[in-house]
Amino acid sequence: MAKIKFIEADGKEHQVEAQEGQSVMQAAMSNLVPGIVAECGGFANCATCHGYVDEAWQSKIPPPDAAEEGMIACAFHVQPNSRLTCQIKVTPALDGLVVRLPVSQTE
């Protein structure tokens, strides 16, 4: 179990309990966090689960692989700390993770 905080673009915060083995995207979806669409269901080919990993956490998460990187390039409002949340596995070490969400996943 790990607590993850999602912050919508307008500042609204959502604290969720994520299960180990889930992806960060799944944790958001099963808690109905708005702002993540996840059209492909976690296969790194839709870029609608895009989020910004808080700087403090970036080094604690394995870097994106080539498929994820290619797909991040397709997302809107990309920043240096952009990730596909479906590609980040929840581990106890991620307890307290903060993920900010873009204004929109689709434009």
Place this chain on the structure above:
Amino acid sequence: MSAFSGQKLDKIPAHVPPELVYEYDNARDPRLLEDPHARMRSLILEAPPIFFTPYNGGNWVVTRKKAIVDITMNPEVYSNAFLVSGHQSEEHSGEHKDSQPGLMMLPISADPPRHTAYRTPLNQPLSAKSVAGLETAIRTMTNELIDKVLAAGRCDFLSDIAEPLPVTLFMKLAGMPTNRLAEFRELATQATSATVDHASREATFKRIAGILAETIKARQEKREDDLISHLLDANIDGRNPTFQEMLGYSIALFLGGLETVVNALSFGVRHLARDQELQARLRADPSLLPGAIEELLRLYGIASTVRRVMRDEVCHGVQFKQGDTVSLLLPAANYDDEAFPNPEQFILGRKEQHQTFNTGPHRCVGLNLARLEMKVFYQEWLKRVPPFRLDPEKKPQFVGGFNLAISSLPLVWS
């Protein structure tokens, strides 16, 4: 793609319980040909959620959204790797074995992780960001087509608009000669037709492959600013695609780009032609269009898809055996009341994702382009064409199979 022989098994396999047998021929069912989407709804109401039909070699049919999502999200058990152009590599019954390996369609025929390697080169050029660059071209093409029919007060929406628009755009995108439009469209229709015999289907695919091979060879000599050129330089596990793989890509793009949008546009316009109030609403407020398009996409799903079961598995209470074929009727899942309350109704602003583009790794790669084409088309059409309705004299004709289709849609306006 299954060869729709139409043949009925004379013996139901032993592992299929009799209460799960429901006779349904996805190509020739008379109610399907009367009104394809009404038939999709009736399957939800009348047939078991997962049923076994003895038609077309015998296969399972899944109609509910939850089960379809679970199956598509589990490619290790439900494989795509047997899909080849023109026919399945092996029929369920095992009677028909083709000695000639068919052409793999890429990335559709590959399972993850191979699928990811094949799909990655397409993600970027077909992303929402990239296709946005085509908006002006699509607008120009749409207006040229409207110019040709506007004064007449009538058109056959299929041949005058729905076919030329996506076909021209796709051929431009892929780098194919647009002056062969009619020929290409005919080939695409033949290739996905549910009722042509095995031999003519093979011949059609040979002709398509021949045309595509010419384009690929030309681009090998000289790159252009198009998808085929982009794919030639793609990196698949550290190498460029082989000629065979290039053919696989282009044949899948050909079928995906030429058949699906044509039909989605036509069913959508047919809905508007029968609903003057909705037409007026959208004319008055075009900002409703994106939501309306999603709802039309839900009501009128086009493509279905097939999986091969890789090991014995119980799915939503039904025992599948290794080697079974499972058809996922995506257009039916959009009428599943568990996912969509009052599924027959057009309701703007539904939250639930429809299944028209599928879920999981094989979710439609062309969906951004399809959405953009539809948005631009509806904007221009509703702006310029006065209230239109179905021609009362001529009934639309429908086609079944893997793609639900209309073959003619006469419209009138004054």
